[in-house]
Amino acid sequence: MTKLPKGVDQLPSGKYRLRKMVNGQMLTALFEEQPTQREVMRAVNDLLRETSAAILKGSFLDYAEKYIKAKENVLSASTIRGYRATLRGLPNHFTSLPIKDITQYTLTALVNDMVRSASPKTIYNRHGLIVSVLHEFRPELVIRTKLPRKVQKDIYTPDDEEIRKLFSYIDSTPNFKKYWVPLYLAALGLRRSEIGALTLSDLSHDNILTINKAKVQDSDNNWVIQNFTKTERSNRKIPIPDELATRIREQGCIYEGFLGKVYDTMRMAEKTLGLPHFGVHRLRSYFASKAHSLGLPDSVILKLGGWKSDNVMKNIYRKALKEDLHRESEKFLSHMTEIS
Incomplete structure (x- = not known):
């Protein structure tokens, strides 16, 4: 006699009974013959579907x-805000469906419709939220949706000369001068949300900056300070140059104002200087690529930048290295054209 699957016993009548506790529910089924493990799993999924259909009443x-x-x-707060924005992006014909009636086919059809009007990244985000909700309330539903292939964006990382031009212009323009400090901190690897939450009390006498909070927008678009950063590893202490520390103390703050103005100012400076467009976050990319090119160990770059894992960090500087190779190749080809 083969071993009975877990949770199955044989009754005096000769039948086989399954008793299994799943998510606080005792599921029971009878079999005329000894069931296989696959038959047991099928019975459990069927019972869960029946139970869900009886309990789940809403859309x-x-x-x-x-x-x-x-x-x-x-x-x-920013993650919750993102969830709500993602939810608003889902079509009404889907969000109004009874949750108990949603099937794999429903999701496949939804994704197929969204491909016409949404980017692959947006579809991934929407599908991810749907899956999270269904896993919470419909754990028996197996989801294997085929999603569109993500498009690799050509994200521009500035080089040393472009960074020098940008910072020199910001520093020498009276209306832009107050943005020098936050942009410099971005080039040291800080996120915009981390810069916005910093105060003078976060700067020690020996010029160590403590990063342990973030300024983000909540679901009502209000700016709030949350007492934690993006990831567990984002809480960190980093040394900053003496010149930067001195300027922070002289101006009496790190940055006070609307965080969007930092981006706007940078955009205006780029247009004036004729530089390629790169946002504030690309200064963080510059930090990762430059630190790597200078020979800093990955473990140090990871710590200074507050990345949760080295996957994203390495992708950033690999991308920057490709851009450097492309730029240098263009210089060589230009040289060859001149001498031919």
């Missing part, structure tokens, strides 16, 4: 709101 939107509400105190 997908109802349960998505419940899911987001339950996460409000454990996730950052």
Whole structure:
């Protein structure tokens, strides 16, 4: 006699009974013959579907709101804001569906429709939220949706000369001068949200900057200071140059104002100087690529930049190295054209 699957016993009548506790529910099924493990799993999934159908009464939107509400105190305000924006982007014909009626085919059809009007990244985000909600309230539903292939964006990372021009212009323009410090900090690897939350008390007497909070927008578009950063490893202490520390103390703050103005100022400076467009976050990319080219160990770059893993960090400087190779190749080809 083969071993009975876990949770199955044989009754005096000769039949086989499955008793299994799943998500606080005791599921029971009878079999005329000894079931295989696959038959047991099929029975469990069938029972879960029946139970869900009996319990789940609302629409997908109802349960998505419940899911987001339950996460409000454990996730950052910006993440919750992102969830709500993603939810608003889903079509009404989907969010109004009873959650118990959603199937794999429903998701496949939804993705197929969204391909016409949304980018692959947006579709990934929307599908990710849907899957999270369904896993929470429909754990028996197996989801294997084929998603569109992500498009690799050509993200520009500035070189040393472009950085020098930008900082020189910002520093010499009276209306832009106050943005020199936050942009310099971005080039040291800080995120915009981290820069916005910094105060003078975060700068020690020996010029060590403590990064342990973030300034983000909540679901109502209000700016709030949250007492944690993007990831667990983002809390860090970094040394900053004496010149930067002196300027911070002289101006009496790190940055006070609307964070969007930092981006706007940088955009105006780029246009004036004729530089390629690169946002504030690309200064963080510059930090990673430059630190790598100077020979800093990956573990040090990871710590200074507050990345959770080295995957994103390495992709950043690999991309920058490709751009350097392209630029240098163009210089060589130009040289060859001149001498031919």
